Amino acid sequence: MHEERSMSRLRRVVVSAVFFALLTGSPAERARAADKAPDRRFENTNVILVSLQCLRPDHMGIGGYTRNTTPNLDEISRSSVLFQNSISHTNLTPVAMMAALTGQYPRVNGLVTFDVTKDSVSARTMPEILKYYGYSTAAVVTSLEFVMRFDGESGKVIDLRDVFSRSYDDYIWPRRHVGKSMRVLPTESLDWLEKNKTRKFFLWIATGSIHPPYAATVPPAEKTLYDPPGYTPFWTKFFPVSGNEGGPDDPTIDLLLRIWDGEYYQGFKPVYRLTPDDADYIRARYDAGVHYTDGFIGELFNKLRQTGLDKNTVVIFYSIHGKALGERGTFINYDLYEPVLKNLLMVRFPDGQYAGRRISEQVQGIDILPTLLSYLGIPIAADLQGNDLMPLVRGEAGAKGTEYAFIDRMPWWEHWMSRFFLEFKFHDPLRTNHPPSEEEAIVAYAKMLNEAFPLDAYPPGDIAVRTNKWKLIVRKDLRLLNKVSWPRFITGGKRAFTDDTELYDLVADPHEMHNVAAENPKVVEELKAKLLAWDANIEKRKAPYHRAGEKRYLIPYP
């Protein structure tokens, strides 16, 4: 409180000084004062967007975590504005990130699946708008979702230059491996900054280093930093399902998506019940990846300080979505629960302006672009759907966040599986990573998915709305969802969706274990009305999905 009051006093002093100069100064002084007017910051302010795919804010020091996983980010937070209640648009990376890059909900910007065409998204993106205003644009990307594209016919990785890489002068994919994983730190960004520090730039640093296989690219000593002593991964006792991304001790997607309700499945049966040590080990490796990535953030800030760029650069940290880490017995981002939806959003304004401000109002990724444009003094495009958060940042009376955060669970997990995972990964004879006993069933499952999700058909999805008290999830097609369900398939039918409407009391039941829709019909009615009204509005603005005869390319990683 005290800090906020003194801030606003300081602001008043600055404002009156500028005003005084405008009234009384010489023409040159007046011009200089006008130069500092907030509405033309785009003339000399750089922008760095750091996406930290899968980083959970509650696994950071600033989120109250007990392990010292993020000393650098914690330190930077002291000179930054932290949004403590930032909610993802969906549970999967490309779709959630495109919402932030375009300032539009997924169905409106058009990125709703893991199969894309060069031009399937026509919405304007952050770099595109900044380019209009004279920014050099660059990206250094190790989140493979934003760069790797797979041609299903030739089986080759191609350079598609789709919406993610559009509008960049430099779009850098290091293509380095550590072991089998390419989810390395984007250290090339440091060289890029050194070389381009005199230009006005927008730089997107997209690190995939926190994503599974957890800690696969972390150097050995740091990798085992948090491991339970003497632990051996439980999965080494079973058929090795980890395929082409990780090493034997790395928690990979391939094995994480076989853990349901605390049990590990092979041959469509639970073969193992996870112990607390097993869960701790997975979390330890996740945390090691976070710690390693945080070290890079430290280097990045050293570079910004050395070059003086910290004085005229706005740095946005955004983690796109989180990950489940055993809260409900699962370890992936399959559904819309809190560990998946809560993400990191932190903004360091040039020279630490608004330092230390903490904003507890609910916000979403679509707010990032309007907020950035507002700060830079660039007109906010009329087709943006997010809010300008600058009034909240400035602490203006009456400034509000998003009371109702709307969420599209799109595409379904099974939709991207049908497009790449089962078709091309599981069936690659050189990299078979499923038990031979599952072969026949998996082939049939893949065939069923491909029939359920025709190439030209709009993908199905679930919708949800979240307030600080409630989360309502509406399964739009429960029958189809159960038909295609991966958890139902891999658990041999044990796990199924039972309700088309789920209501969780986030305050009383933070792990969302109990669907309380039946007990709260009024709440359901009110939230459902809001959600369906939003949904209808989104349907009106929905971007076209597929043009006849169009070839689509695959984003090959979950």
Place this chain on the structure above:
Amino acid sequence: MSAHNKKISRREFIKRTALGTGSLAVSLMLPEILPGRAWANVPATFKDCNLVFVSFDALQAAHVGSFGYSRDITPTIDAMAREGFCFSNNISTASWTVPASMSWFTGVYPSEHRLTNKFSVFDPPNNSVLSNLKKLSPELVTLAEILKQNGYVTGGFTGNAGVNGFFGFDQGFDTYFYEKGKFGSMSASIPKGLEWLQANKDKKFFLFLHGYDMHGQNVPAEGFDYRFVDKGYDRRFTGSAAEQEALREEGLEKGAVSMRDEDVRFWRAIYDEKIQRTDAKFRQFTDRLAAMGLLDRTIFVLTSDHGTEFFEHQRIDHGFTLYNELIHTPLIIKLPKVKAGAVIRDQVSSIDVMPTILDLLGVNVPGNAKKQLRGASLVPALRGGAVAKDVFFETDYRQYTYKRGMQTRDGWKLIYTLEDKKRELYNLNDDPKETRNLVKQEARRAYEMEQKLFAHFKAIGHDLFARQWIPGLNPVYDSQAKQAVKKAS
């Protein structure tokens, strides 16, 4: 066609006028009003004067002598311009009759008066509901209603079709003439108007005169004499309404019509003959007013709802684009006992016409009507003041397209097509024919103009994101409704 007969562009004309060079344009004799210079003899008010408001439907500004055209085909209109005020840069709110004309009479944009298509509900064969002002925008007050409240007798004499009474154009008129089923001529509306004037000339009156004589769907009853057609033209076309309709449909279907240079010249020659014949009819009208002794207490406003396209953008007719051959229209204000003869180059909009008239006549404007008006009075311009503004326009055309556009006072123009989000940016100073889309080269300007455009529509309560813009909704004319695919909006 000789070189000096070639059509010159509007902007080019304006430049030439300003430089005092160029062709035989009548307007060269007109002094130009410079901002800040008072126009000495314009009285403060024209209270209790009569108003004659004339719409020469489909008259492109560039085909009017006082707007720079080299063929002397508008001597009557030009004579009025020589004594009046000629707004050389007047932009209509729309590119076809219904939306554009209703903006004059309500002072609001088409999106607000909502007469943007022939049907407000289209569900053939039985349930199509014709658009109507009272039904769509019951809160709007019309120019005729205000003048009537102020003691005017009000009479409208029109060529039907786009200004017929069913749409609500008759709202506030004591008498409103239109012959059903026709794109009618001034040959019908002028005699009706004069007959009414004869009976009302001693009262304070507002007369709206309109005719389709220059429009593609009208041919002179007496036929063409092809006075301006190239000698030796092979008569591939004859100038009929059916031919023009077929060309319009061909252009809509294929995106362009196939025309030889001589065909384009032919259609322009036909157009010029229509214009000249209409001007002569209008001469008879003004002569009669003179004979009745009305000129000394009557304000004339001469204008047009939209222009006509003759292959400037590979098509024929109007309504489906927002290029300047369609929205740059003549506007001449002739004040009684004032010999001005001034060209006002400031860019203005047809949305300004109603507030200008109300201002000139000094009538009591009810509060709700004052709030309704989106334009501004141009009267300051008549006294030498600056009135230049950014202008906005739009068209929803049948089942084909939904476009919105703006033009800045310094000559940049953005057209946004809602159904495919296509943007066109033109620098009218360098490219008056709107042929080089600069969206890529001038990305920031296009972006900022787009935001202004959307902000404008939002400010008038028209949320462009509130619906999907799917071609196939609401055709305009019955003959075209047959092929239209009905889709829910």
